[in-house]
Amino acid sequence: xxxxxxxxxxLGIRYPILQGPMGGGFSTSELLAAVSNAGGLGSxxxxxLTPEQILTADKDIKSRTxxxxxxxxxxxxxxxxxxxxxxEKLEKVKQLYKPFFDTLGIPLPEVDQNxxxxxERQVEAVFEARPAVFSFIFGIPSRxxxxxxxxxxxxxxxxxxxxxxxxxxxxxxVDAIVASGFEAxxxxxxxxxxANQSLTGTFTLVQQLKAKIKTPIIAAGGIRDGLGIKAAxxxxxxxxxxxxxxxxxxxxxATPKHREMLLSDEARxxxxxxxxxxxxxxxxxxxxxxxxxxxxxxxxxxxxxRFMGPLREAAQAQGRTDLSIFWSGQNAVGLKPGKAxxxxxxxxxxxxxx
Numbered sequence: 001x002x003x004x005x006x007x008x009x010x011l012g013i014r015y016p017i018l019q020g021p022m023g024g025g026f027s028t029s030e031l032l033a034a035v036s037n038a039g040g041l042g043s044x045x046x047x048x049l050t051p052e053q054i055l056t057a058d059k060d061i062k063s064r065t066x067x068x069x070x071x072x073x074x075x076x077x078x079x080x081x082x083x084x085x086x087x088e089k090l091e092k093v094k095q096l097y098k099p100f101f102d103t104l105g106i107p108l109p110e111v112d113q114n115x116x117x118x119x120e121r122q123v124e125a126v127f128e129a130r131p132a133v134f135s136f137i138f139g140i141p142s143r144x145x146x147x148x149x150x151x152x153x154x155x156x157x158x159x160x161x162x163x164x165x166x167x168x169x170x171x172x173x174v175d176a177i178v179a180s181g182f183e184a185x186x187x188x189x190x191x192x193x194x195a196n197q198s199l200t201g202t203f204t205l206v207q208q209l210k211a212k213i214k215t216p217i218i219a220a221g222g223i224r225d226g227l228g229i230k231a232a233x234x235x236x237x238x239x240x241x242x243x244x245x246x247x248x249x250x251x252x253x254a255t256p257k258h259r260e261m262l263l264s265d266e267a268r269x270x271x272x273x274x275x276x277x278x279x280x281x282x283x284x285x286x287x288x289x290x291x292x293x294x295x296x297x298x299x300x301x302x303x304x305x306r307f308m309g310p311l312r313e314a315a316q317a318q319g320r321t322d323l324s325i326f327w328s329g330q331n332a333v334g335l336k337p338g339k340a341x342x343x344x345x346x347x348x349x350x351x352x353x354x
Contacts, residue, residue, distance in 0.1 A: 001230055003352040006216040007239035010175060011133060011155060012068045014039030015348055017229065018218060020243025021045040021072030021135060022186065022252070026327075029057060031251035033064035034340035039348070041133065043070040047077055050118070051125035058129035068132030070157070075139030076191065078117045079278065079300035085113055093299050094307070100288060100323060104314040111299075111307045126154075133157055137180075137189035140172045157218070161190045161198040163208040168192065170213045177213070178241060179205040181221030185244045185329035187281040188272065195280035196272075196294065203235055210236035222331040226350020233351075242347075244329035249340040255316065258326050259337060267332035276312075276325050278304030287322040 005016045019035040021027065023045030032042030044061065046054050054071070061069060094108050101108050123145055126134050134149055135157035149156050150173075159178040160166035169177050180189055181202025190198035200208070202221035209217050219232035220241035229240040247254045248262050261267065261284055269285045275292035276283070278301035283289065298304050315323035336343070 001233060001352055003348075005233070005238040007176060007218060010216060011041055013041050015352065016233065016239035017041070017344065017347055017351075018070070018220075018239055018241040019043050019246050020184075020186075020220065020241050021070060022243055022247065022327075023047045023072065023074070024327075026247065026253055028251055028253050029060040029064055031246060031249060031340055032061055032069055034249075034251050035246075035344060036065045036067035036069045038341055038344035039067075040344060041068060041070055043072055043133075043135065045072045046122065046126075047072070047074040047118075049122070051121045054122060054125040055129060058125075058131070061131075070133035070135050071126050071129065071131045072135045072137070073119060073122050073126065074189075075119060075136050075141055076117075077119050077138070078115055078302065082113065082115060082300040082303055085300060085303070089297070090299065090303075093297070093304075096292070096296070096298075097288075097307070097311075101311055104311065104318060104320065104323065106310055106314045109307060109310045111303060113303060115302060115306070127152060130154060135159070135178070137187075139191040140169060140174075143172070146173060159189045159220075160205070160209070161188060161195070162192065162200055163205070163212060165190070165192050165198075166205075166209045166213055166215075170215045174215065176216040176218055176238070177209065178218045178220050179209055179237065181205055181219075182272070183222030183282075183330040184220055185247075185270070185282045185327045185332075187277070187279050190280075195274075199272075203231070206232060206235050206237045222329060224329070224331050224335060226347045226352075228331075229347060229351040244327075244332050245335055245343070246340065247327075248335045248337045249343055250338065251340045257316070257319070257321065257324070261321065261326045262328055262332050262335055263337065267328055267335070270328050270330050270332070274298060274304075276305070276308055277301055281327065282329060284326040284328045286324065286326070 021043035
């Protein structure tokens with residue numbers, strides 16, 4: 001299969017292989033550089049970082065690679081429902097989760113509901129860093145931001161979970177669109193309709209977008225090897241993005257227990273849940289996702305995530321996998337650990353060998 005596509009030409013990379021921009025501390029400059037230096041596009045999920053931390057990370061990235069790379073942010077990083085959130089609802093959710101905190105022997109935390117968005121200031125840092133690619137999820141940046149990216153010659157990549165979102169991104173003038181299928185691990189980045197109403201599969205979404213838009217398409221969700229890349233390209237995608245498969249590489253910052261879970265039989269059992277962070281995401285099932293149904297009201301994002309922070313830390317310290325978050329895509333069976341450079345070479349060989 002030919003390795004040159006509209007995406008390789010657009011982004012200046014040798015192979016249409018992108019590393020998913022894993023946020024929440026999972027991205028590392030080492031992983032990004034390994035992917036970019038091997039001819040793909042390495043990515044850095046920066047939505048939790050301050051502008052200063054973004055610039056520090058970017059300096060480290062530039063010391064490791066001179067190839068194109070991507071920095072990713074969340075357009076909507078604070079739920080609108082957090083504004084004036086009722087104290088009685090907060091207390092109700094805290095009591096719902098109290099048994100989990102009791103299990104670990106830790107108190108319920110006090111949480112500050114005043115959480116301002118970081119997005120606008122983070123964008124300023126991204127523009128100062130000037131990566132080759134600025135990608136984003138959970139919405140579309142303002143026209144002013146997109147115009148400035150274009151002026152700086154930074155390519156913009158948005159994520160769509162439905163055809164309607166893809167059409168909206170094309171109308172906004174982004175350079176490429178990620179077709180984010182429901183198989184993908186991590187948060188479901190829907191922005192026009194609720195996530196539970198935006199559950200199109202990767203290959204279906206690729207074909208829907210291909211039929212209706214002209215913007216280059218990047219397939220994401222459920223792709224873990226070269227055969228998956230070939231399938232995505234055959235169906236009309238211009239590149240493929242892999243996330244979970246890179247989590248088990250040595251360069252990712254996934255914990256040893258997270259890697260162990262991804263390589264275990266438990267990786268067969270992933271669920272879509274908002275019980276851990278307040279927004280729907282795909283993870284390996286645990287006690288909390290099993291006992292707190294999707295329909296149960298939890299705190300808005302990121303208040304829910306901050307409320308659960310002490311529990312996550314205690315669960316990890318105590319080795320309680322039943323109360324830990326292990327993000328994972330739906331197709332994690334058969335993942336192989338090792339160096340990211342070796343994994344990239346295996347993807348290239350399998351997808352593009354003559």
